Each structure stands twice: as structure tokens, then as C-alpha cells.
Amino acid sequence: MSASSLAAEIRGGAWAGGLPRSALGATACAEIPGIAGVVITYVQPLRDWFDQLLGDSAQVAGVAAQWEDAAASLTELAPRLRGGRTALTDLDGRTVRALRERHDDLLAVTRDAAEWAAATAASLRLASRIVDATRTYVCEVLTRLARFAEQLFSFSLNPLEIAHRVTDFARAAADLVAATGRLVTELLEALHALSALIQRLIPIIAEAAAALKDVVARMLPAVGLAAGGLVGMLLGGAAQNFLQKSADVEELDPDTLDPTRRQAWEDAQRVTRLDTFADLVAVNGTTDLMGGADATVIDVKRVVGADGSEHWVVSLPSTQDWQFSGDKGAMNDRDSNIALMLDNPLLRSAYERAALEAMRDAGIRPGDQVVLTGFSQGGILAANLAADPTFPYRTIGVVTNGSPVDGFAVPADIPVYSFQHESDLVPRLDGNGTGPVPPNVHRITLPDTGNPLAAHDNQYYRDSIAAWEQLYAAQHGAPPPGLDALTGAVVDHSMFTAAE
Incomplete structure (x- = not known):
């Protein structure tokens, strides 16, 4: 798969399947009745899921923001590179021609990097919304079970009514736990799929970083010559030597x-x-x-x-x-x-x-x-x-x-x-x-x-x-x-x- 198609797959969000992508009941976690503590105590899977999901969306969103900043910086760099390339158009000579080629190489790497960074940021934003929506769903489950529990423990002199309440509560708890379990499983699978996609992107980014380093290294002698004459060229050559990739030793x-x-x-x-x-x-x-x-x-x-x-x-x-x-x-x-x-x-x-x-x-x-x-x-x-x-x-x-x-x-x-x-x-x-x-x-x-x-x-x-x-x-x-x-x-x- 090419880098561009991989970026498109990450951005597209197909990895998220049918998971909820917005938290309609955004205040559900704040509206759980006090009896929820009792519910959580006796319905252990909900306690575990609630602990695991609490706060995760903010962490994912923070990482997404870092990728968005990187994408913005790379996007801003592209016009500067095009401006530098344009400034060389009317000049000639071997050094200038080499600089033009290096500008073209650098612009291509920068465009690709901006695309990958933006795609990763978008996917992480989506992941943040999915985590938040799933967490809200768990809170809604807790709210519903808490209300069942309030009814269960409300005063009644009719033992049959109390028995029906216990049966209803048990069925509702079982159904909601099963549904929530499926949702959480799907969430974890989706995040795993996203992680796998990003893992496939990492070596491409590493290869691009190496190419970028090599392009910059090849530019340094010519830039040094233009900026500082012979001394600048020699120092630029030395800097190039530090940045150039390691050779194969046999x-x-x-x-x-x-x-x-x-x-x-x-x-x-x-x-x-x-x-x-x-x-x-x-x-x-x-x-x-x-x-x-x-x-x-x-x-x-x-x-x-x-x-x-x-x-x-x-x-x-x-x-x-x-x-x-x-x-x-x-x-x-x-x-x-x-x-x-x-x-x-x-x-x-x-x-x-x-x-x-x-x-x-x-x-x-x-x-x-x-x-x-x-x-x-x-x-x-x-x-x-x-x-x-x-x-x-x-x-x-x-x-x-x-x-x-x-x-x-x-x-x-x-x-x-x-x-x-x-x-x-x-x-x-x-x-x-x-x-x-x-x-x-x-x-x-x-x-x-x-x-x-x-x-x-x-x-x-x-x-x-x-x-x-x-x-x-x-x-x-x-x-x-x-x-x-x-x-x-x-x-x-x-x-x-x-x-x-």
C-alpha cells in the first residue's frame, strides 16, 4: 500500500466500523443517581469499564493536537520552499541547479509529511470522540441500572412485586452488561486497527525522515557557498558529513x-x-x-x-x-x-x-x-x-x-x-x-x-x-x-x- 492510500485509509475512519462517533448524552456521567455506587459495586464489569475509559478521550485528544500542530507547521513550510525555489528560477550554474533540485525534493517530502500528519491527527480526533461516546454510553447504562435499583429498594408490602423487581433488574443488568461488553470490545478492536494502521505508517515516516535528512545534507555545501563563500562551502560540507546516512561496511x-x-x-x-x-x-x-x-x-x-x-x-x-x-x-x-x-x-x-x-x-x-x-x-x-x-x-x-x-x-x-x-x-x-x-x-x-x-x-x-x-x-x-x-x-x- 502506498503512503498516500494508507493516509487516506487512516483519515477515512473505516477502521471505526459502526461505533458511535458522538456523545449525545454528554452529561450522562454527571447525572448518575447516588445509588450508582451500589450498582457499580455489584456489577463488576461496569466498574472495570468505567475506570478504564475515564479520561482516555482527553489523552487521545492531546496526542491528536500534537499531530495537528505538526501538520500545520509542515503546511506552512511548503509556501516558503516554493518561494525559495522561485527565487532561484532566474539564476543559473551547477550550484544553483543543484539547489533547485534539492528544493523540489524537500517540497515533495514536506507535502507527504503534512498529509500523513493531518491524516493521523484526524483519526486520533475521531478516536477521541469514539472513546468519549462509549464512555457516555457506559454512564447511561449506569444511570438506567441505578433507577432500576431505586425501584428495587423502594418500600413495598407486596412480596410478589419485589420479586418481579428483582427479576427485571437482573434481566436489565444482564442485557445492558452484554451490550456494553460488545461495544467496549468493538471499541478496543477499532483502536487496535487504528494502531495497526499507524504502525504501518511509522516506517514510511522514518524513511521520509531519512530522505529529508539526506536532502538537507546535500543542500548544505551549496547553501554555505552562497552564504559564506569558500569558508561557508567547507563548513557546509562538514555539516553535510554529519547528516549523511551511514555507509554499508563490508x-x-x-x-x-x-x-x-x-x-x-x-x-x-x-x-x-x-x-x-x-x-x-x-x-x-x-x-x-x-x-x-x-x-x-x-x-x-x-x-x-x-x-x-x-x-x-x-x-x-x-x-x-x-x-x-x-x-x-x-x-x-x-x-x-x-x-x-x-x-x-x-x-x-x-x-x-x-x-x-x-x-x-x-x-x-x-x-x-x-x-x-x-x-x-x-x-x-x-x-x-x-x-x-x-x-x-x-x-x-x-x-x-x-x-x-x-x-x-x-x-x-x-x-x-x-x-x-x-x-x-x-x-x-x-x-x-x-x-x-x-x-x-x-x-x-x-x-x-x-x-x-x-x-x-x-x-x-x-x-x-x-x-x-x-x-x-x-x-x-x-x-x-x-x-x-x-x-x-x-x-x-x-x-x-x-x-x-
Whole structure:
């Protein structure tokens, strides 16, 4: 059944059958004689029905009013959207054309939503009237029985007359209880039918809400560009990233990869041990190459340390799609870069959601120990997750290279190893490159060629870190501290992929 036909069925009221829809004796409940208390006491079904129906109509009417308000708001929104669409008629350009399309999509969703809200409000108003009418009918039953009871208990010296009164009262009570029972049963069945119809509407509303969210998300970059130029477009893109729907995350099938990405997959599979910081950084390079600009790949390894303890190492990819010629598919793109730096506590970027799903799919259980590592944007996400109090795993270390991560409040019990080339400008984009360093953050500055472009390269970082580790071991007679908790033998390895 289509959404429109379902809305028409809800509004039509066929679900109510032949139930009374108006309470003609609206004052019946206020006119019950005092003897009704005695009647209610001895005719228990009436007591139960009276208690169940008392006040329900007002509650249903209150919900109906909320739906009516929603329908009115949506109806008022439609002319504004048409006005915005009309204002774009005389303009041209790819951005304007995209905005016109989004306005059309938004107007269609708004019209449908207004129709469903109005139909639901009308049905609930009808339900309120039916409940009220049925309740009034029960009150009328009580009134009639109370009058029978008054006659029954009135003074009489004729025992036959009293016997007739008792018989009449019993028959009337039985007939009225039976009739009321049927009416209440029909009422409950009707309300159940209405509930079933509304339940069928809920997934349609949810689908429309998701579509609405997607339409708004797709509008944000263009609106940002029109309102704030390049900065507005970038911020609009970041907001779009928060709102866009989650991508499907699947285990990476190497048979779907082109030769370059297949080679990166094979290189990643050959990693059986992680013994140094250079090893932890090297895997970021293969993670980037396996996904490229078309897809996001997340590399997850289960590692057993020298002491037999188990932890997971999650490698997160860097920015691969800069969106200069449209969105290519990788969620680790320019927009998510900005979204992650904004570190919104209420919303997760699409890239962040994909990474969390990959970790779940890999078999990481809540509370498991996790090492997060990433180059550039991958390191930003690593620090973002470590600083998130809702992150379901126990982060035991963060290793980043070429990443601006000083702005994230990573808890003091989590060691952060932030490797930065002297001339690499990217790690300083957060403006905190010269600020105080928390005790748990180990910022290691590495010498390089002095070329800012060459300095921001994962393989170059891997080589620089390996040289730094060798120099450290020569000077101190031991490797850098903290490695034992982060390294070990790889006992399980899986990669996951997703695309926008």
C-alpha cells in the first residue's frame, strides 16, 4: 500500500466500523443517581469499564493536537520552499541547479509529511470522540441500572412485586452488561486497527525522515557557498558529513581490487608482527593505498603482546579524496577532515561511523584494549575516538604521524605518540603546535628535508621514525618506552571497506 492510500485509509475512519462517533448524552456521567455506587459495586464489569475509559478521550485528544500542530507547521513550510525555489528560477550554474533540485525534493517530502500528519491527527480526533461516546454510553447504562435499583429498594408490602423487581433488574443488568461488553470490545478492536494502521505508517515516516535528512545534507555545501563563500562551502560540507546516512561496511574482498590496491593488500597481509613505532606507522600507508579516493578501508589486527595479553591495532586512513572534481566515494575526504576537527560531541561523521562499525564487525568487544593509529586525517580520527567518552573500547595508545591532534582532550591515562616532521605544516593546523604538552602526549619532532610538501608523506614518516628509534636505542641502550603495550604478534587480520 502506498503512503498516500494508507493516509487516506487512516483519515477515512473505516477502521471505526459502526461505533458511535458522538456523545449525545454528554452529561450522562454527571447525572448518575447516588445509588450508582451500589450498582457499580455489584456489577463488576461496569466498574472495570468505567475506570478504564475515564479520561482516555482527553489523552487521545492531546496526542491528536500534537499531530495537528505538526501538520500545520509542515503546511506552512511548503509556501516558503516554493518561494525559495522561485527565487532561484532566474539564476543559473551547477550550484544553483543543484539547489533547485534539492528544493523540489524537500517540497515533495514536506507535502507527504503534512498529509500523513493531518491524516493521523484526524483519526486520533475521531478516536477521541469514539472513546468519549462509549464512555457516555457506559454512564447511561449506569444511570438506567441505578433507577432500576431505586425501584428495587423502594418500600413495598407486596412480596410478589419485589420479586418481579428483582427479576427485571437482573434481566436489565444482564442485557445492558452484554451490550456494553460488545461495544467496549468493538471499541478496543477499532483502536487496535487504528494502531495497526499507524504502525504501518511509522516506517514510511522514518524513511521520509531519512530522505529529508539526506536532502538537507546535500543542500548544505551549496547553501554555505552562497552564504559564506569558500569558508561557508567547507563548513557546509562538514555539516553535510554529519547528516549523511551511514555507509554499508563490508569485509574487503581482494578480488575486487585493481593491481595497485591488490599489491597493497598483499603487503598488508605479510605483516605478522608489530615491533616498533615505525611498524605501527607503516601499516597506515597500505591502509591508504587499499582504499584510495574511491573507498574507505579500515585495517584491524588482533595482536598478542610479549606478556601474552591481547589487544587490537586499528589503522585508519588519511585524506584520499579532496573533492576538487566531485565526491569520488571515500569517506576519508575533505569534508570529513573538517568535521573531525570540529569534534562535535553530539554528531559523528560518516567516516567515524564506518570505523566504529568496522571495529564491531572485526569482533572487538566492548571494553577490549585498542591501539589507534593513523596518518594525517587517520590520526585525527584516532585522537577523536580516544577523546570520546562514549567510545566502547579501552584505548591503550594512540600513534599518529603528520596529524593535528593537540586540540583533542585525550584522557590522561592514554599515551599519545604524535610524530611530526619539522617542516610539515599539517600537524600545526590546529594552532596548538607551540602550546603546552600534557604529560600523556609525547610529541616527537623529526628532522626532515625542509620541504613542506615532501615532509607530509607516510613512507617518509616511516623512515624518519625508524631512524629516530635506532638513534634512541643507541643513546639509551633500549627502545623508546611504552612499546611493549602497543606491539606484538599479529594473530588475526581483517580489512573492511565502505563508500559514500
